[in-house]
Amino acid sequence: MPPSSLVLMATTTSISSATNNAGVSRRHLISDSIRRPLDEPNPCRHSMDFKIDTSRKKATGSCTGWLMTSVASWGDTREDAFDQCLVELGLGDSRLIRMEGAMLPVGFEPTQPEDLAMGSLVECHVAESYTHDGGTASAGVAWAQCVTPEGDECAIVATISSDGSYEETELLLKRTLKQKLASRDLEVVEHQIAVDEVTAADEHHGCAIAALIMPDTLNMQSGPVGRVRGGLTRSADGFNPGQGTNRQAPRKNSGDFSFQL
Structure with missing residues (x-):
């Protein structure tokens, strides 16, 4: 035998x-x-x-979104100024779900703004800033498509609100995005930044809003997800020069990105 x-x-x-x-x-x-x-x-x-799967996971999915900013200088109240901003953003007829956290759904892809149906449920990452009687306020939002050390594709978002100028807020937003990338040991591939500034009219309220609007993500986590990661480092080296702009900003690749403060 x-x-x-x-x-x-x-x-x-x-x-x-x-x-x-x-x-x-x-x-x-x-x-x-x-x-x-x-x-x-x-x-x-x-x-x-x-066996543990160590192969690269390419992001797949149908999650789309876009950056927008808006300002209102003539609000009778904070709430009135905020509502005016929502209408300008195209969210005046939508129901908003405010999201927290930096990580975006797997498969996020930027797209051009779309018209939203009345009563539609929309996921948003929102930064809002208020001022009054001639004061200044700014708000900004940014996304970045990234790659993990394992080679997996992902995307993150950062928001910022301040009572400073456009330029000061843009620097704060870049610093915030850098910190989020460093915390997760991510290398940026492409990014987009949107910042806006408002000066309130005399005896009126002003509001500035910057938002990442994603109308197709509320599927109760039925879409794909990535691997579980651990042992992250705090490294954030290797970023390259670039600029961010306000309103519907142009997309940029990793060769245009800068966190110089």
């Missing part, structure tokens, strides 16, 4: 004995089952495979 058959028979006998004897350790079964040369095939063809 071939040696591999003997090993299989010995293992089967040990398992049968242990089944009838509750005092037998399961560790004994494991040690008996591996007593065979390493170059012989495993006789237990239906053994479980515990």
